[in-house]
Amino acid sequence: MSTWKFLLVTFGCKVNQYETQSLREAWQKLGGVECSSPAEADVICVNSCAITSKGERDARNAVFRLRREAPKARLILTGCAARLFADYKPRPGATWAAPDLLVAQEHKDTLLQGPWVTPSFALHNLTPDAKPSTKKAAAEKAQNGLYEVAESTSTAAHEASASAQQQAFPPFAISTFKRARPVLKVQDGCAHRCTYCIVPLTRGRPHSRPAEDIIAEARRLLEAGHVEIMISGINLGQYGRGNEHMGDFWDLLRTLDAALAPEFANQARFRISSLEPGQLNERGLDIIRGCRLLCPHLHISLQHGSQSVLKRMGRGHYTAAMLEKAVMSLAAQWPVMGLGADIIAGFPGETEDDVQELLALIERLPLSYAHVFPYSRRPGTAAERFDQQVPNALKLERAARIRQAVAQKQRGFLDAQLSLPHMLLAADVSGMGHDTPQQRAAKQIKGVNEYYAACFMNNRPRSESESSLPSPAVQPTAGLLAVRPVAVTDKGLLVEELPLRNGHD
Numbered sequence: 001m002s003t004w005k006f007l008l009v010t011f012g013c014k015v016n017q018y019e020t021q022s023l024r025e026a027w028q029k030l031g032g033v034e035c036s037s038p039a040e041a042d043v044i045c046v047n048s049c050a051i052t053s054k055g056e057r058d059a060r061n062a063v064f065r066l067r068r069e070a071p072k073a074r075l076i077l078t079g080c081a082a083r084l085f086a087d088y089k090p091r092p093g094a095t096w097a098a099p100d101l102l103v104a105q106e107h108k109d110t111l112l113q114g115p116w117v118t119p120s121f122a123l124h125n126l127t128p129d130a131k132p133s134t135k136k137a138a139a140e141k142a143q144n145g146l147y148e149v150a151e152s153t154s155t156a157a158h159e160a161s162a163s164a165q166q167q168a169f170p171p172f173a174i175s176t177f178k179r180a181r182p183v184l185k186v187q188d189g190c191a192h193r194c195t196y197c198i199v200p201l202t203r204g205r206p207h208s209r210p211a212e213d214i215i216a217e218a219r220r221l222l223e224a225g226h227v228e229i230m231i232s233g234i235n236l237g238q239y240g241r242g243n244e245h246m247g248d249f250w251d252l253l254r255t256l257d258a259a260l261a262p263e264f265a266n267q268a269r270f271r272i273s274s275l276e277p278g279q280l281n282e283r284g285l286d287i288i289r290g291c292r293l294l295c296p297h298l299h300i301s302l303q304h305g306s307q308s309v310l311k312r313m314g315r316g317h318y319t320a321a322m323l324e325k326a327v328m329s330l331a332a333q334w335p336v337m338g339l340g341a342d343i344i345a346g347f348p349g350e351t352e353d354d355v356q357e358l359l360a361l362i363e364r365l366p367l368s369y370a371h372v373f374p375y376s377r378r379p380g381t382a383a384e385r386f387d388q389q390v391p392n393a394l395k396l397e398r399a400a401r402i403r404q405a406v407a408q409k410q411r412g413f414l415d416a417q418l419s420l421p422h423m424l425l426a427a428d429v430s431g432m433g434h435d436t437p438q439q440r441a442a443k444q445i446k447g448v449n450e451y452y453a454a455c456f457m458n459n460r461p462r463s464e465s466e467s468s469l470p471s472p473a474v475q476p477t478a479g480l481l482a483v484r485p486v487a488v489t490d491k492g493l494l495v496e497e498l499p500l501r502n503g504h505d
Helices: 014-029 053-069 082-087 107-114 130-143 156-164 199-203 212-225 251-263 281-290 307-312 320-330 352-364 391-419 437-442
Strands: 004-010 033-034 043-047 074-079 099-106 183-188 226-235 269-272 299-303 338-345 369-374 423-427 444-448 454-458 483-490 492-497
Touching: 004 014, 004 320, 014 033, 014 043, 014 183, 033 099, 043 053, 053 074, 053 082, 053 107, 074 082, 074 107, 074 299, 082 099, 082 199, 099 107, 099 352, 107 199, 183 212, 212 226, 212 251, 269 299, 281 320, 320 352, 320 483, 338 391, 352 391, 352 483, 391 483, 391 492, 423 454, 454 483
Parallel strands: 004 033, 004 043, 043 074, 074 099, 183 226, 226 269, 299 338, 338 369, 454 492
Antiparallel strands: 423 444, 423 483, 444 454, 483 492
16 A cells, blocks of 8 residues: 555643654655545554543543444554553443554554554553463454454553563654644653552653753754744653663753753743652752743642642652742742642542642642642552542532632733733644635634743734735744733633834744
């Protein structure tokens, strides 16, 4: 097959988005043409997430839907939910569908070679002691395009996975990104084993990417016209673990900034995807202060404000006070900053006093947003077996109260942004390059400012006097867009474009 069409469906985190982009570029080089409809596709790949039970369920539902919509397509399931799919037992009599191929997360990079080769270690034959009759049945199903999933991979397969993990960083790489703000993957895996988290089982132990590869990819993205890059990993705090010559994440950030700031400062910027409070020590804060490309914004994997809850989560190595101290320390450098957090509501044993402690912390912090999740029981994690499980209705009620408190902080943050004379917008202009001036004028420009506040503005036709100038609102390579806040809406900040001038062009 010389040319073929493929469809990529992605769930979950920014690292998954990055890996999907890498597959997209690899498959296009092999003659694949991306399409948007399952019915058109010769190959469909679902890149799944398993961070919550809903994420896992979304992957199963996607497989069922896509099998129905594209019965002849080669259907591949990979990502963090692949192993969980192998263990899943539908209820008796339930209608369901299976993919043609299951590729575990630690072997996802083999798909870079193309979707037509079946890896010998795909999940359908991971169990080493399968009986001959089982192997024969699997072979018969393979001839019909459906691979048999091992009956149980929860123990033997996970051990096989750990021993088979590559020591080298998985060879994913990208040269552009489908979205305006690309993800730059620098680290994979986690060895911390939080009691609620299944990621160490699905992503494996930490691996770190060499700094020279990171710098080269960041330069490719910047030269391709992207003006904001998200530095991302599964656990950035474990960058360099097991590779002392790499240093830690702060060494990487300083090296990356030193390599690229002389050329791209004031034209582009970096954003850090997620840090833990414990990483914000004086050394880390000093490096943050010295970075010329870094946005005044932090996203913190906080999870809770009660120390007793954090200890039960296996996250007693930091305190909420560490975050408060770091924010105060950065105030002189960043008088305005965006601050986001991940928060879990309803963890086993959480009391109303714990919730009140969390709400008090939210009130003290200059939060600009937060991602609030009700606790999700994940088989294979320690917390799944904890007693004092919080009833689902109570989890939802607590999550709603926490979201309401965060919403009030977010509104106050946006209101305060109206006093700023200008800000720099990383605009999403994808898909507008071939529009007519009339079509562009009818569209809203969306994006985020340096503080990670959602912004939008109504495009406008350019005047005759401006027609000779490049329009930053419609050119993907125009750089950061100087705008002025006008109003706060339910969508975020309404902004208007400022005239081009030195320092903002």
